[in-house]
Amino acid sequence: MAQTVETFRQPYPVGQKISPSPNFSGEVWLAPLSGQKELNVPMFNVTFAPACRNSWHLHTGGQILIATAGIGYYQEEGKPARRLFPGDMVEIPVGVAHWHGAAPDSWFAHIAIECNPETNKATWIRLVSDAEYAEVTAQSVERYAEANRTLNDREQAIVAIASYTGRGDLEHLPLALTGGLKAGMTVNEINEVLIHAYAYCGFPRSLRAIQTFEALIKTRREQGIEDTAGREASPVANNASRYERGRDILVEISGISADTPKTGYAAFAPTIERFLKEHLFADLFERDLLTYRERELATVSILAGVGGVEPMATGHMGICLHLGITPEQLTALLNIVETNLGPASATPLREVLKNLTTKK
Numbered sequence: 001m002a003q004t005v006e007t008f009r010q011p012y013p014v015g016q017k018i019s020p021s022p023n024f025s026g027e028v029w030l031a032p033l034s035g036q037k038e039l040n041v042p043m044f045n046v047t048f049a050p051a052c053r054n055s056w057h058l059h060t061g062g063q064i065l066i067a068t069a070g071i072g073y074y075q076e077e078g079k080p081a082r083r084l085f086p087g088d089m090v091e092i093p094v095g096v097a098h099w100h101g102a103a104p105d106s107w108f109a110h111i112a113i114e115c116n117p118e119t120n121k122a123t124w125i126r127l128v129s130d131a132e133y134a135e136v137t138a139q140s141v142e143r144y145a146e147a148n149r150t151l152n153d154r155e156q157a158i159v160a161i162a163s164y165t166g167r168g169d170l171e172h173l174p175l176a177l178t179g180g181l182k183a184g185m186t187v188n189e190i191n192e193v194l195i196h197a198y199a200y201c202g203f204p205r206s207l208r209a210i211q212t213f214e215a216l217i218k219t220r221r222e223q224g225i226e227d228t229a230g231r232e233a234s235p236v237a238n239n240a241s242r243y244e245r246g247r248d249i250l251v252e253i254s255g256i257s258a259d260t261p262k263t264g265y266a267a268f269a270p271t272i273e274r275f276l277k278e279h280l281f282a283d284l285f286e287r288d289l290l291t292y293r294e295r296e297l298a299t300v301s302i303l304a305g306v307g308g309v310e311p312m313a314t315g316h317m318g319i320c321l322h323l324g325i326t327p328e329q330l331t332a333l334l335n336i337v338e339t340n341l342g343p344a345s346a347t348p349l350r351e352v353l354k355n356l357t358t359k360k
Helices: 130-148 153-167 173-182 187-201 203-222 242-254 264-268 270-284 292-306 310-322 327-341 343-359
Strands: 028-032 043-048 056-059 063-070 072-076 082-084 089-092 098-102 108-114 122-126
Touching (some): 082 130, 098 108, 130 327, 153 173, 153 203, 153 292, 153 327, 173 187, 173 203, 187 270, 187 292, 264 270, 292 327, 310 343, 327 343
Antiparallel strands (some): 043 108, 056 098, 056 122, 063 089, 063 108, 072 082, 072 098
16 A cells, blocks of 8 residues: 555656655655756655655755645744645745645655755755654644544544545545444444545546555454445335436435425436436435435535535535534535645635635
């Protein structure tokens, strides 16, 4: 299950390994990206193995970092460490002491851009000790820990598993899957979260997540850990048609009458409305390995991982509120998403939640 520099997915070349180095703790690779010196913008791709970071240092001409893959950290002297995700940019002022590197459990890559290259020099100050690194990275991850306790351990695990699945992040998914097992979930219950995901992020990501879980279970078995398979879903006793069963489940979880006139996609493409009722809300939601509440927590988390689907998130967050999931619990869900996937995945849904609760 462990990643290597060869399997770490990133958009730029890895380049040459430059460790061991007195200025880095751990393994690091460097690849020049700008070949035309007359442009006067030196850029490098830097790849950090998990827990690798550079020493405290400063630049006489400043620096710009653009995170491209994995999860990393940046810290300026006297400030909390900032967790970095792909797309994040850091503008480092002239003469400001700082360090940057990978998260303890993640590979990380960023582009480093040298500003004012004619006069820019790096001054190395001291190593970031193991104790210092552990403390500041733990503080960043635990930022929302107290607020998140409004969700129980099982629910927090479902959110983490579902959001990584929605994103297609197979590097960090195993840790979330292990968290689900530690929270007392059975193998079949976790599989149910991954099966449920396909309705919202597609078969490919659902199947890759299931394959990742299968590999994890195999590895744990080889280590002498036997995980509880758990029961199968109960047989469906309702003899109504699948459409009727799905319709009734949707009414129950949403509070919206089945007689409400069809609008939008349901009117424009009635076939998809039938599929939603028959398959999603019947075939999936009536499987009793997860409660309706757990399925909706998973759904919102998957949609956060997918991104760009705020109208669907609005509907499902509304269902969450109807089911008795509180705004504080949805905030905790988004806290977990932000910690795991970054603010870009959580912020749009925080706005959705704000709009829903303001209307109420």
